[in-house]
Amino acid sequence: MFSFTKEQQVFEISGVTIGGQPGMYPTVVFGGVFFKGEPDFDDAKRHIQTVLDISKHTGTPFIPDFFIRKVEFIQPIISFIEKVIPRKYPFSIDIIEPSIKVETLIHLAEKKLLSRTIYNSIHIGITKEEIEVLQNNTPAMAIVVAFNPKNKSPDGKIEVLETGAYLTERGLLEIAYNLDIEKILVDTAALAPGENSGAAIAAIPVIKEEYGLPTGCAIHNVVEKSRWLNDFPLAKKTVDVASNINIPLFGGDYAIFGPIENAGLVIPLIAWQDILVSEYAENYFGITPVASHPRRKLLK
């Protein structure tokens, strides 16, 4: 359990706060929605409602992370967000294809949803067109992924943030700041076993001390790629959920997990870990948790 010398930034988006010294704010969890197949809106609505209730119970902020995999899904998913997500609540959009990213941004701007949008993500694959569209359709917050295919260590991750590692013309942080995105979350880019998977966790305190920015990752991706766990289905599920505690334990601010169906396991687990961190952080570093922190909500 850590405390940082560097001043830690705290960002707020539509009522959800993220960042700061470990033990002050609860770890934020992002849960993936519409990850596979055709979007099932009824199912998603049911899950999101359940998860928001669990989140309210523990104090662990939950942000739905909407995968948009095809152009034809953009409109229906944005309509779903408008109808189902509470009006002053944030959400993130998780898109791989640059052309779908661009079109989604334009739609979100038309619907005046950008102030609640977390853009997932800016990375070394950012295109000129994407940058141009982001300039005029700027989301309130963005996740910047520190993926460096050449150097997967914490140093390599810092290199892409700082200089772009010759993969982009500028460092990814500079690109984001030049777009007037001031609320930046750093994603330490969890990679498969064999690809220095542990670096995503080790990089959390390194990056927080370097930049003071809220930092986290999707560590469950490492579990998904641990094929040997397929021989142990119960353990695989347990490890998938439990992997997330690495993030608050190493001082991180948010965990991206998936799919949303796991929220009933992930959120109490994260809340439990937050309590553990908070007790130590308050005792040794004098960090008082905010009123919404699981330690204050659940331990009475």
Next chain:
Amino acid sequence: MAEDYYPWGGEFTACSPKGSVGVVLLNIQYTPPQSVAIYGRLKTENIGIEKIVANTISNPNIRFLVICGDDIRGHRSGSSLLALHKNGIDSNHRIIGAPGAIPYIENLEEEAIKRFQKQITIVDLMGEKEKIDSIIADLTNGAPSSYGESYIAIRIKPKMTVSLTDKRALHSKIVISYLGKVKKRGV
């Protein structure tokens, strides 16, 4: 045996070491016949492709790479692999003409890519559903002999770049006190 021929770990199955065909599976539920040398799934347009190249040139018996299934959305890994074979990489290590989001080859030397281009004929069966088995059988039966040059086995060894005197430190950039206070090293 698999480890000798295919030094890069990944999601693959090694079958017949003398087989001339490797099969890349994209979005498809299909199990190739045991006569192929190796088959496996390709997901990403960077590390995934690097592994395919490394594991292909490590076995000179492999002369064909069959790509089958629908391409991976966003990553466009199948099309990016085709682009690498056709065009190679530019000075920034980006695959020339690749449509994927992050098509960078960072862990292979130019020599390895050139060898891949020369040793392998790509058979693009993306979108094809009916004829995969028969095409693989034809390729296997009419296969040319081994590439004729010895294999190239590339192993990535983790680099030890720093010697830490402070055993509590997690990384060379930071120092962590026994209580858990983090500060930048040397400040």
